[in-house]
C-alpha cells in the first residue's frame with residue numbers, strides 16, 4: 253500500500269478543512285505548509301497591487317519561506333498537495349515547497365479551493381519545479397466536500 257502525505261497551504265482555513273478531511277478519509281499523514289511569516293488580512297488584499305500577496309504573485313520567482321520541514325519525505329509514495337488558487341495559479345509558497353524536496357519516484361497530485369477558478373497552470377508550474385515528480389492535475393473542491401467524495405477521488409491515485 254502507498255504511504256500518503258497530504259501537504260497543504262491555507263491562508264483562511266478553507267483548504268485546511270478539505271486537507272484535514274482528505275487525510276482522515278484516506279488515512280494519510282497531514283502537513284501544513286506554514287509560512288515563516290504568516291499572511292495578515294492586509295497581505296491577502298488582492299485589490300491592493302502593493303499588498304504582499306499581489307507583489308509575490310506578480311513575480312514568478314518569488315519564494316516565501318516555509319517555517320518547517322516534512323519529517324522524512326523519503327517515506328512517502330504519494331503527496332497530495334492542496335492550496336487556494338491565487339491569481340489563477342498556485343501561491344508562491346507552493347513553489348517554495350516544490351523546490352524543497354527530491355520527489356524522484358513520487359506522485360504529486362494537486363488539488364485546490366478557490367472562489368470559482370479552476371487550477372489553471374498550477375500543475376504544469378509545479379511539474380517544472382518538483383524534481384523527478386510525476387505530477388497529476390487534480391481537482392478544485394468546495395470547502396464542504398464530503399469525506400466520501402474525497403476518498404473516491406483520491407483512490408484514483410493511491411490504488412484504493
Ligand SMILES: Cc1cc2nc3c(=O)[nH]c(=O)nc-3n(C[C@H](O)[C@H](O)[C@H](O)COP(=O)(O)O)c2cc1C
Pocket residue numbers: 261262263264265266267268296297298305306335336337338339340341365366367368369370
Ligand atoms: C491573494 C488572493 C488571490 C485569489 N485569487 C483567486 C483567483 O484567481 N480565483 C479564484 O477563484 N479565487 C481566488 N482567491 C480566493 C481563494 O482561492 C479562495 O477564497 C480559497 O478557497 C481560500 O482558501 P484558504 O481559506 O485555504 O486560504 C484568491 C484569494 C486571495 C487571498
